[in-house]
Amino acid sequence: xxxxxxxxxxxxxxxxxxxxxxxxxxxxxxxxxxxxxxxxxxxxxxxxxxxxxxxxxxxxxxxxxxxxxxxxxxxxxxxxxxxxxxxxxxxxxxxxxxxxxxxxxxxxxxxxxxxxxxxxxxxxxxxxxxxxxxxxxxxxxxxxxxxxxxxxxxxxxxxxxxxxxxxxxxxxxxxxxxxxxxxxxxxxxxxxxxxxxxxxxxxxxxxxxxxxxxxxxxxxxxxxxxxxxxxxxxxxxxxxxxxxxxxxxxxxxxxxxxxxxxxx
Numbered sequence: 001x002x003x004x005x006x007x008x009x010x011x012x013x014x015x016x017x018x019x020x021x022x023x024x025x026x027x028x029x030x031x032x033x034x035x036x037x038x039x040x041x042x043x044x045x046x047x048x049x050x051x052x053x054x055x056x057x058x059x060x061x062x063x064x065x066x067x068x069x070x071x072x073x074x075x076x077x078x079x080x081x082x083x084x085x086x087x088x089x090x091x092x093x094x095x096x097x098x099x100x101x102x103x104x105x106x107x108x109x110x111x112x113x114x115x116x117x118x119x120x121x122x123x124x125x126x127x128x129x130x131x132x133x134x135x136x137x138x139x140x141x142x143x144x145x146x147x148x149x150x151x152x153x154x155x156x157x158x159x160x161x162x163x164x165x166x167x168x169x170x171x172x173x174x175x176x177x178x179x180x181x182x183x184x185x186x187x188x189x190x191x192x193x194x195x196x197x198x199x200x201x202x203x204x205x206x207x208x209x210x211x212x213x214x215x216x217x218x219x220x221x222x223x224x225x226x227x228x229x230x231x232x233x234x235x236x237x238x239x240x241x242x243x244x245x246x247x248x249x250x251x252x253x254x255x256x257x258x259x260x261x262x263x264x
Contacts, residue, residue, distance in 0.1 A: 001021050020114065023241075025037070026231060026243070027234035029234075032230075044235040053218060055168065060217070061217040061218070064134055065196050070192070072195045076146025076149075077150050077191070081180070084154040101144045102148070106141075109205060110207070111174070111208060115135075115184055117209060128213065130213050133209050133210075133211065134206060134209050138205065149230060154180075161183070193248070196247070
């Protein structure tokens with residue numbers, strides 16, 4: 001049985017990661033084939049960094065991802081603190097409302113926000129969908145994930161520490177910053193990284209809410225797939241995978257370190 005489980009796990013991992021390894025492998029291909037490796041070369045990476053459209057879309061994606069992650073982390077952390085302080089049916093109701101965007105099909109969220117933006121912008125002449133609508137939509141769908149990352153840390157925190165700080169004369173805001181924030185910081189960092197990666201990777205919501213003048217990288221990549229395929233996309237996918245992998249490694253390394261500090 002143990003051997004079967006090992007083989008099964010190996011097959012699942014191969015199914016998940018073998019296509020990524022193939023993409024990475026052929027990003028160094030000197031030819032144009034996606035099936036035959038003709039030799040090692042960095043030409044696709046060089047062409048990638050010379051493509052102005054991709055670089056501009058990457059710049060837009062990074063701006064949206066950073067801003068939306070920061071704002072969503074701030075709002076989501078405060079929302080998690082508020083939800084954690086509630087009791088009874090109010091807490092259950094807010095948690096259910098928070099979880100709806102997570103389990104809801106992304107296409108539904110994208111179309112709903114697009115209809116809302118079209119309705120609002122129709123009352124303002126000259127205003128079109130672009131940076132503002134895209135940023136708001138990314139912040140909106142990132143907040144629930146931040147709340148879900150911070151809430152477990154709040155539940156596991158000793159509330160008496162906060163009240164002890166208040167009894168010793170520390171103001172509520174200062175007590176929150178000095179006592180609560182360090183206790184839930186791992187959850188905040190996890191939520192920030194998750195919000196950043198989700199925003200950077202998002203296609204559906206970006207496609208419906210970006211407009212014609214402001215396109216993120218996933219939307220640009222989608223438009224490029226309608227043309228003859230270029231291995232520049234392999235090189236771009238490799239770099240994005242490397243960035244996300246580094247962020248996840250940093251997050252996983254920080255968790256044990258923060259746990260040791262908490263024990264001390």
